[in-house]
Amino acid sequence: MLDPLIIAVDRALRTLFAPAPTARAVPGAEEPEGDMTAAERAHAAALMRVNHCGEICAQALYQGQALTSHDPAIGAALRQAAWEETEHLAWTERRIAELGGRKSLLNPLWYGGALALGVLAGKFGDAWNLGFLAETERQVESHLERHKARLPRQDRRSWEILEQMRADEAGHAQAAVRLGARELPGPVKAAMLLASKLMKGAAYRI
Numbered sequence: 001m002l003d004p005l006i007i008a009v010d011r012a013l014r015t016l017f018a019p020a021p022t023a024r025a026v027p028g029a030e031e032p033e034g035d036m037t038a039a040e041r042a043h044a045a046a047l048m049r050v051n052h053c054g055e056i057c058a059q060a061l062y063q064g065q066a067l068t069s070h071d072p073a074i075g076a077a078l079r080q081a082a083w084e085e086t087e088h089l090a091w092t093e094r095r096i097a098e099l100g101g102r103k104s105l106l107n108p109l110w111y112g113g114a115l116a117l118g119v120l121a122g123k124f125g126d127a128w129n130l131g132f133l134a135e136t137e138r139q140v141e142s143h144l145e146r147h148k149a150r151l152p153r154q155d156r157r158s159w160e161i162l163e164q165m166r167a168d169e170a171g172h173a174q175a176a177v178r179l180g181a182r183e184l185p186g187p188v189k190a191a192m193l194l195a196s197k198l199m200k201g202a203a204y205r206i
Contacts, residue, residue, distance in 0.1 A: 012115070015059045016107055020090035027091065028160025033098070040152040045101025046204045047147050048158055051165070052092035053104045053203040054140060057114035058085040064118020065133065071126050074179055078133070081172045088168065091161045098157070104203045130181035135189055137173035139196060141166050 036044065062082035069075045096103060104110070121132040144166040151158050184192075 011063055020086050022087040022090040027164040028157040031156040034154030036152050036154050041099050044152055044155045044158055045096055045099035048092050048095045049104055050200050050203045053110050055085055055089040056107050057110050060111045060114035061118040064115045065122045065129050068119055068122025069126055074126050077175055084168050088165050095158055105206050127180050127182040130176040130179050131184050134173045134176035134181040135184050137169045141169045
């Protein structure tokens with residue numbers, strides 16, 4: 001009974017405090033650094049901080065969902081998605097440092113909340129679990145498109161990172177649908193969107 005708890009704590013500590021690994025090359029690394037003003041760099045760093053927070057939440061969400069999933073195939077799919085999200089974590093973390101920014105001070109709070117949501121989603125059964133995953137990824141995909149447009153035009157490095165993340169998130173949503181995701185009710189989708197907006201507003205500043 002203690003093993004899952006120990007593993008969960010270890011993953012939380014690694015996500016929050018250890019440098020994230022990546023097997024793939026960082027998207028946009030070959031692009032020259034854009035000539036940005038101090039204000040533009042600060043804005044780009046804040047946008048990437050928001051996306052880093054999103055990846056912190058994704059790690060916790062997938063962990064919570066995997067803990068409560070009953071189907072080995074679904075658990076495997078969640079673990080694969082979690083690995084890709086770990087790479088996103090590494091890319092955004094690196095880009096924040098390049099831009100001279102910092103990670104959110106509220107990351108432990110984001111992690112704890114997302115973990116609880118993942119466990120709760122899994123309690124409703126695998127079909128709803130996957131439905132929550134699919135809707136989360138759709139909303140993240142839309143969010144990333146908006147952030148790409150908000151980046152300074154010169155910041156191609158950040159743009160490339162967000163574009164690869166967007167493609168990965170779309171793939172996660174499609175995989176969830178193939179595995180039997182159920183469509184979430186409208187009020188649940190609206191609540192998820194509102195919670196996401198509150199998190200993004202806070203993460204941009206703190």
